[in-house]
Amino acid sequence: MQSLVSTAWLADRLGTPGLIVLDATFVPVQPNPPRDEAAEYAAAHIPGARFLDLRGLSTGQATSLPAADKFAQRIGAIGVGQDAQVVLYDNSPHHTAARAWWLFRRFAPALPVAILDGGFAKWRSEGRQGESGEAVTEPVRFVADPDLAAVRTKAMILAGDGAQLIDARSPGRFDGSEADPRGLPSGHIPGSSNLHYARFFRDDGTWRSPEELAALFAGEGVDLDRPVTTTCGSGITAAIPAFALHLLGRDAALYDGSWSEWAADPQTPKVTA
Template sequence: MDALVTTEWLANELTATDLRVVDASYFSDASRDAAAEYEAGHIPGAVFMDLGEIADLSNPLPSMLPSPEKFASRMQSLGLGDGSRIVLYDDSPLHTSARAWWMLRTFGAHDVAILDGGIAKWKAEGRALATGKESLRHRHFTVWADDKGVRTLDQMKANLDSAAEQVVDARSAARFTGEEPDPRPATHAGHIPGSKNLHYATLFNADGTWKSPDDLKAAFDAAGIDLSKPVVATCGSGITAGVLVFAAHLLGNDAALYDGSWSEWGADRTTPKAMGAA
């Protein structure tokens, strides 16, 4: 299974016994209810992955990775198990299926793909939808974590001196430069010194599908990121950085993700902050 699959491919695979489809929609504000939208209409057989709850809720930072035990428990309850082929989609402007893809791979699931164009493309093509909730059967999901793709605050601080990894920031240019204040209280504006800016939204076509590999590479090149060298992605709270990680993966680069992102770095009084363009 490719990392990025088409609606046509998924329609042909829906009845496969090892395939699991997951709605990973998540919204950063309360104006939309992801669970309610899922129940109002989802791809047949799809289950809802609540990214707001599948996190370390004891951590004051938003959206931090949960423990491996919690993650495995939630996946088991959704019927996602060892040996499952998992296809993720979303209907979020944040393209949150990329965060879910990164989480699943971090916790040991490797046959994971994203549906190109999400449910919006599925609906636009007039394909079947289901409503309500799906009946779920628990499956075994092994407790496992591989942190090679996860970066911590200490590692990011060390990288300031070593410059071993290129840092690319998925936030908008105005947030990156500090022209626009951070929406979180007591959080400095600006960016990690030495980081480059590549707004996640620029990696998609107007219909929500991913841009071609050539166009994705051109976007990284224009941002000053050399994909032949190590990369770590950051953003506001670790969500849209997943878009950059997935795009890099499509281009053959196993980029890491700074989970705390600017919500951690920008609020920490001991970290240096840069303003203006990179």
């Protein structure tokens, strides 16, 4: 299974034993009125899909890295076994299937996991069937196999490791001209480059081609042969450039605390430009 699969590919394989579809919709910056991801899933989802609940996969904050046993408990509770193949999709402006993919890479690196290109919006735009209600699944035991080598902390960023920092937030939040939605100081980590997560997608929500992705990184002066660490507001959209690099055959680290942690510390250096 490729890391990025089409709606046609998935439609042809729905119901295949061992293939599990997970709804990874999460809206970290809520509109007014707020969205209820679980209720939206119950109202309409890809047939047979199960709700991942990214919001619940945390250690107290919605976007913090969960403990390995918490991840394993949640995955086992929705019936995902060690021999499964997983396809992730979302219906979020933040393309949160990428965050779910990144978590699987950290806690179940051997498990085949793919992202559905274009997500639920493309599935529905093509007139494909949806269903409502909750998926009935039998819990199984899932054992996490953590590989946290690609997780970066604030201390690691402060120490510096020579990696190129890519910030996936909007240009306004990056340069400080736009207020931070969490009320934090504006700006960015010194030395980082800005590559807004929305630029990785076409107008229909599908991922750009490998050639286009490579050109995006090159346009910001990113050397794909050197280490890269991605960051954003809270570790969610930072997974998007990380997945783009994966599609290009490269690995990336991710600073999970991102700007929410960095900006909250009055001692960390901050740049506006």
